[in-house]
Amino acid sequence: MARFTTRASLARLNKTITIIGGGLTGLSLSIALRKHAIPVKLHEAGNYPRHRVCGEFISGVSSETLENLGISAALSDALNHQSVCWFSGDQKLRETTLQTPALAISRFLLDQRLYQIAFANGVLIHTQSRHATQVDACGTVRASGRIPSPGSWIGLKAHIKGIIPSANLEMHSGPIGYLGITQVEDGWHNACGLFRIDRSIKAKQEELLPAYLRKNGNHILADQLQFAEWRNDSFSAVAGFSLGNQPYTPNTMCLGDSHAIIPPFTGNGMTMAFESAEIALPHLIAYAADQISWQKACYLTDKHLHKHFRKRLTASRFIHPLLFHCASRHLLRHAPISPILSLLR
Ligand SMILES: Cc1cc2nc3c(=O)[nH]c(=O)nc-3n(C[C@H](O)[C@H](O)[C@H](O)COP(=O)(O)OP(=O)(O)OC[C@H]3O[C@@H](n4cnc5c(N)ncnc54)[C@H](O)[C@@H]3O)c2cc1C
Secondary structure (H helix, E strand, O other), X not given: OOOOOOHHHHOOOOOOEEEEOOOHHHHHHHHHHHHOOOOEEEEOOOOOOOXXXXXXEEOOOOHHHHHHXXXXXXXXXOEEEEEEEEEEOOEEEEEEEEEEEEEEOOHHHXXXXXXXXXXXXXXXXXXXXXXXXXXXXXXXXXXXXXXXXXXXXXXXXXXXXXXXXXXXXXXXXXXXXXXXXXXXXXXXXXXXXXXXOOOOOOOOHHHHHHHHHHHOOOHHHHHHHHHOEEOOOOOEEEEOOOOEEOOOOOOOEEOHHHOEEOOHHHOOHHHHHHHHHHHHHHHHHHHHOOOOOHHHHHHHHHHHHHHHHHHHHHHHHHHHHHOOOOOHHHHHHHOOHHHHHXXXX
């Protein structure tokens, strides 16, 4: 990673960085830039707080990364989860323990907290402000999440109460997808799944979750969800995206999901959002201090992102299809979990 600019030169920094997208990438980057006294404008198409499709299970993030970005406080009371229970269809296959605990916190709470920290630190935030994303304007960072594409996936999520999972994280797999259940704050459990789009499913809104679970052979869980309490407005759905590296535009700095989307079963997408902000930071500081051009900042960041994420993106690309394969029961029951997880971060 490039060296940080010295304090003496910080006083001369005056270039504004514009960030498109106020998700985890955009908000954490904006906070880190403000720590270095760089003016930041952030455009967010939506508002805060709001529920988002996300498993809310953060695997592999280091305390050093959170510290470097200045966002440790936002995660200080996140739950620590270590036990994982795997199901295929209605059958319980295996219980495992993660070597390092994962963090769990709702996006409703986490994004709101980061927004508040950013605002308090002088980030100029424009909510309900949809900015053009096809930009190569100098100093404009694209952190607007997945790049729309005719992908074959649908992500569904809701917060529920009234089920008692057998581990901190339950993973339910089947031939068309998987769904994770994890406890977040205030006694709510987050149920979030990724499924191949099935046009024969005619359900709408909340009904989609149990309908996809039934199609996936997770009938017991589908029944449990239908009788559970659902948190108001927490149901969310997303479609129209592709996994893996996103299309690249030269001279544009694309971070987080705008750079690459790792399959959600890894629980590593949020870690990648934070790490991509951390990777871009020294290059943006050098650009703001007039030490490098915008083109060079984009080039160096992109090169570093590819190098840093290559191994986990490649490993997850191979493992992801196996979760849907007819042999997945065997794999989930017998595969050595720890070495596989270490490939995914
Ligand atoms: C089904 C599913 C489950 C997942 N589960 C997990 C998990 O358990 N653990 C994990 O670590 N990761 C998980 N992820 C991935 C994780 O949610 C993402 O990697 C993470 O949210 C990426 O953050 P981001 O800031 O790059 O993008 P986002 O969080 O998508 O933020 C992008 C922001 O940009 C805004 N925006 C978009 N376009 C514009 C525009 N034109 N102008 C202004 N603003 C704009 C959006 O409103 C949004 O707020 C999951 C993803 C899916 C689909």
